[in-house]
Amino acid sequence: MQELLKISYEAENPTVSARELYDRLNIKSNFTTWFRRMCEYGFEDGKDFFPKMEESTGGRPSEEFAMKIDMAKEICMLQRSPEGKRIRQYFIDLEKAWNTPEQIFARALKMADKTIEELKHNNAALLEDNVRMKPKEVFADAVATSQSTILIADLAKLLKQNGVDTGPKRLFEWLRVNGYLIRRKGTDYNMPTQKSMELQLFQVKESTVNNPDGSVRINKTTKVTGKGQQYFINKFLKE
Structure with a gap:
């Protein structure tokens, strides 16, 4: 079948360019005037035809329209011309082919x-x-x-396993620099700061050690709470 007009199958229903149909029908009047007159036969914008902007040869955008095949067939019939009859039959033949199994x-x-x-x-x-x-x-x-507490060194291992490039020494240093552990040397070194305790990030576990001389020594160990583990994990993973 010889192609009389280019049919677009991009949409759910096939469409044809209104301007191309206008040219093939050899309409003598102005395109815009002709198209508006055709729309007076009850065709609806957004239902039967769709505006689209295209760049003309002069570089300025011109208003174009894509119309459904049913609208194009009716317009061809309205022209009462040999061109209109021939193009209408072309659309009918296309529809037959379009609807074959x-x-x-x-x-x-x-x-x-x-x-x-x-x-x-x-x-x-x-x-x-x-x-x-x-x-x-x-x-x-x-x-x-988690309801259990873990050592800071164990937290470093967990972070390392999940892609955070750190180790026990670097994690301790980071916690001190960022104000989570006490930095000053002394009995409180590496103990939680007041901020950390208020955030419930750490617990201090105390254990007693019996010295050979009979005296008792108390050891303090900073451990990360479940809330603290979640806090630091989220912080490191986001960073």
């Missing part, structure tokens, strides 16, 4: 392929996010429900 099946396959590609793209993005975030989310959730 082969064409319907071909369109269904095309739509299925497009849907599959979109799903692949969306699933790939979701999978990437899931792979990236799942270890951190599981880790943070596990810590959030």
